[in-house]
Amino acid sequence: MIDADDKSPPFELPIRVYIEDTDAGGVVFHPKYLHFMERARTEWLRSRDVRLRAGMTDNISYVVQRASIHYAVAAYLDEELRVTADLVRCGKVWMEFHQQVLRVPDGVLVAEATIKIACVALDSGRPRRLPAAILALAPLPGRPD
Amino acid sequence: MIDADDKSPPFELPIRVYIEDTDAGGVVFHPKYLHFMERARTEWLRSRDVRLRAGMTDNISYVVQRASIHYAVAAYLDEELRVTADLVRCGKVWMEFHQQVLRVPDGVLVAEATIKIACVALDSGRPRRLPAAILALAPLPGRPD
Amino acid sequence: MIDADDKSPPFELPIRVYIEDTDAGGVVFHPKYLHFMERARTEWLRSRDVRLRAGMTDNISYVVQRASIHYAVAAYLDEELRVTADLVRCGKVWMEFHQQVLRVPDGVLVAEATIKIACVALDSGRPRRLPAAILALAPLPGRPD
Amino acid sequence: MIDADDKSPPFELPIRVYIEDTDAGGVVFHPKYLHFMERARTEWLRSRDVRLRAGMTDNISYVVQRASIHYAVAAYLDEELRVTADLVRCGKVWMEFHQQVLRVPDGVLVAEATIKIACVALDSGRPRRLPAAILALAPLPGRPD
Numbered sequence: 001m002i003d004a005d006d007k008s009p010p011f012e013l014p015i016r017v018y019i020e021d022t023d024a025g026g027v028v029f030h031p032k033y034l035h036f037m038e039r040a041r042t043e044w045l046r047s048r049d050v051r052l053r054a055g056m057t058d059n060i061s062y063v064v065q066r067a068s069i070h071y072a073v074a075a076y077l078d079e080e081l082r083v084t085a086d087l088v089r090c091g092k093v094w095m096e097f098h099q100q101v102l103r104v105p106d107g108v109l110v111a112e113a114t115i116k117i118a119c120v121a122l123d124s125g126r127p128r129r130l131p132a133a134i135l136a137l138a139p140l141p142g143r144p145d
Numbered sequence: 146m147i148d149a150d151d152k153s154p155p156f157e158l159p160i161r162v163y164i165e166d167t168d169a170g171g172v173v174f175h176p177k178y179l180h181f182m183e184r185a186r187t188e189w190l191r192s193r194d195v196r197l198r199a200g201m202t203d204n205i206s207y208v209v210q211r212a213s214i215h216y217a218v219a220a221y222l223d224e225e226l227r228v229t230a231d232l233v234r235c236g237k238v239w240m241e242f243h244q245q246v247l248r249v250p251d252g253v254l255v256a257e258a259t260i261k262i263a264c265v266a267l268d269s270g271r272p273r274r275l276p277a278a279i280l281a282l283a284p285l286p287g288r289p290d
Numbered sequence: 291m292i293d294a295d296d297k298s299p300p301f302e303l304p305i306r307v308y309i310e311d312t313d314a315g316g317v318v319f320h321p322k323y324l325h326f327m328e329r330a331r332t333e334w335l336r337s338r339d340v341r342l343r344a345g346m347t348d349n350i351s352y353v354v355q356r357a358s359i360h361y362a363v364a365a366y367l368d369e370e371l372r373v374t375a376d377l378v379r380c381g382k383v384w385m386e387f388h389q390q391v392l393r394v395p396d397g398v399l400v401a402e403a404t405i406k407i408a409c410v411a412l413d414s415g416r417p418r419r420l421p422a423a424i425l426a427l428a429p430l431p432g433r434p435d
Numbered sequence: 436m437i438d439a440d441d442k443s444p445p446f447e448l449p450i451r452v453y454i455e456d457t458d459a460g461g462v463v464f465h466p467k468y469l470h471f472m473e474r475a476r477t478e479w480l481r482s483r484d485v486r487l488r489a490g491m492t493d494n495i496s497y498v499v500q501r502a503s504i505h506y507a508v509a510a511y512l513d514e515e516l517r518v519t520a521d522l523v524r525c526g527k528v529w530m531e532f533h534q535q536v537l538r539v540p541d542g543v544l545v546a547e548a549t550i551k552i553a554c555v556a557l558d559s560g561r562p563r564r565l566p567a568a569i570l571a572l573a574p575l576p577g578r579p580d
Contacts (some may be wrong), residue, residue, distance in 0.1 A: 016474075016478075018470075018473065018474050018477055019313050019314060019315070019319065019473060019477070019487060020313070020319060020321075020470045020473060020474075022313050022314035023309050023310070023312050023313065023314070024198075024201065024309060024312035024313070024314070024316050024317075024366075024367045025201070025206045025207075025208070025267065025309070026267070026314050027208070027270075027314075029309065029310060030179065030183075030208070030209040030212070031176040031177070031179035031180055031183075031310075032176070034175065034176035034179070035176055035453075035455045038175075038176075038453065038454060038455060039451075039453050039455075042453055042454070043451075046513075051513050052454065052512055052513055053169075053511060053512040053513040054513075056169065056170070056512075061170045062170075063170070063172070063175070063216065063219065064175040064216055065215070065216055066213075066214070066215050066216070067175070067212070067213070067214050067216075068211075068212070068213040068214075069211070069212050069213075070210070070211050071208065071209055071210055071211070071212075073270075074208065074270055076314075076488060077314045077487055077488040077491075078481075078486050078487055078488040078489075122170065122171070125172075125218075125219055161329075161333075163325075163328065163329050163332055164328060164332070164342065164458045164459060164460070164464065165325045165328060165329075165458070165464060165466075167458050167459035168454050168455070168457050168458065168459070169454060169457035169458070169459070169461050169462075169511075169512045170454070171459050172459075174454065174455060176455075180308075180310045183308065183309060183310060184306075184308050184310075187308055187309070188306075191368075196368050197309065197367055197368055198366060198367040198368040199368075201367075221343060221459075222342055222343040222346075222459045223336075223341050223342055223343040223344075314488075314491065315491070315496045315497075315498070315557065316557070317498070317560075320469065320473075320498070320499040320502070321466035321467070321469035321470055321473075322466070324465065324466035324469065325466055328465075328466075343459075346459065346460070351460045352460075353460070353462070353465070353506065353509065354465040354506055355505070355506055356503075356504070356505050356506070357465070357502070357503070357504050357506075358501075358502070358503040358504075359501070359502050359503075360500070360501050361498065361499055361500055361501070361502075363560075364498065364560055412460065412461070415462075415508075415509055
């Protein structure tokens with residue numbers, strides 16, 4: 001039996017807001033949060049010894065299939081953010097992440113998203129099985145997410 | 146009575162894929178479609194004589210609240226795309242757009258999104274009434290979207 | 291003998307400034323001018339039937355070797371710019387462009403750059419001969435640039 | 436007398452190459468190095484307690500006036516880079532930086548630039564005196580750079 005209390009906190013990446021991330025409205029430009037989330041997923045993979053470029057050499061690439069993002073409050077230049085990456089569901093050829101962008105130090109939720117990623121062959125774009133190293137990271141089927 | 150046949154086709158903006166839009170996977174980097182969609186909304190506003198910068202002078206800004214995007218097929222360097230912007234719903238302080246990215250010339254759907262935008266005061270970030278020029282563009286309540 | 295009066299005006303691409311191009315300082319973010327200049331070079335090539343992606347299929351890529359850019363005045367959201375691309379010098383494996391970003395409609399110089407591009411093999415990154423289609427576009431040795 | 440041996444090594448910021456930084460040529464997109472260099476200058480300022488956003492509140496902004504960049508070798512997805520920021524010259528209203536992008540761990544030079552920054556009033560764009568906190572950081576006139 002899976003106990004929710006056993007759940008470890010999701011992976012987190014600290015990210016600083018630079019001038020490149022902002023727009024003339026004075027806030028972080030909304031698509032940049034997808035960049036931040038991609039960085040967090042990449043670092044989560046790296047923390048588990050999966051490398052994107054090495055994957056490409058093996059004809060493996062990852063493409064985003066769906067993204068649903070809610071923008072809660074604006075983030076500003078010079079702020080520090082924490083970006084989480086939590087693999088919540090997984091099929092043979094896809095992964096679904098829940099990701100949050102939180103403001104440091106008060107933990108206020110800035111943005112939140114569900115992102116579905118497909119594993120594809122780099123040359124053809126066709127779906128292919130996730131590498132064993134990732135499948136081994138998949139949450140158990142009964143995981144209460 | 147509103148007849149769906151009366152509905153005019155949505156606004157469209159042609160967009161070329163440049164090297165800046167692509168990534169090492171050889172395809173358009175997924176957050177760039179949000180850029181393309183923002184450009185189409187901006188040009189739709191411009192076609193109706195609403196200017197973003199002039200709005201800022203009047204303390205009006207627009208922020209994305211929610212975005213749900215489905216990526217159907219990849220787009221590639223040098224391709225030409227058509228990006229639609231269709232205002233489907235509207236409140237006093239928000240607008241909801243349905244947007245598609247279509248490949249030229251075959252019309253294949255590349256990506257599709259629902260984007261909810263809030264009108265805010267530039268200085269405080271608080272919700273404020275949409276300008277009259279935009280409210281006048283709003284679809285009728287009974288519009289069958 | 292080459293007469294400067296024979297010189298045709300350089301290729302120009304119109305570019306609109308979108309919110310994605312601006313930063314929290316309220317102006318176009320300085321690296322974006324390199325994007326604009328790259329788009330103008332790409333469209334100049336396209337106007338001469340040279341396609342970047344088709345080149346990649348033939349193992350041809352282009353990399354910037356040097357860029358010197360002078361920022362004269364700021365550009366702002368909603369402004370329209372004209373970006374020129376003028377091939378001023380050319381070797382067997384490189385091209386040098388002079389490029390200007392001009393404000394519409396008053397023609398004020400916004401930014402100006404000299405950009406040296408090398409032709410390389412996509413797989414190895416090693417220099418390779420420019421395609422014949424480009425060498426044919428090269429300015430004459432005596433051209434008074 | 437100033438002894439070059441006294442010179443401390445320049446400020447360095449580690450930067451990871453993410454998929455967002457790459458293009459369809461498989462390498463880091465050339466304007467991104469200007470992003471990396473801006474981040475390093477910002478972190479150098481932060482290490483000396485100068486904050487960009489706080490400056491904006493005081494009507495202070497910084498704009499790039501000139502940038503000359505040499506691209507030595509390509510950088511690739513997943514690589515780690517070190518980006519230096521060395522203030523080499525300084526006037527009353529401007530700073531000049533020498534910056535390098537070095538590959539980790541072998542220290543190979545990836546790119547190198549001289550960047551001249553002007554201090555301006557955020558509202559008018561007119562030159563204004565550098566803040567005292569920055570002038571205090573300026574290299575001595577006789578510094579052998």
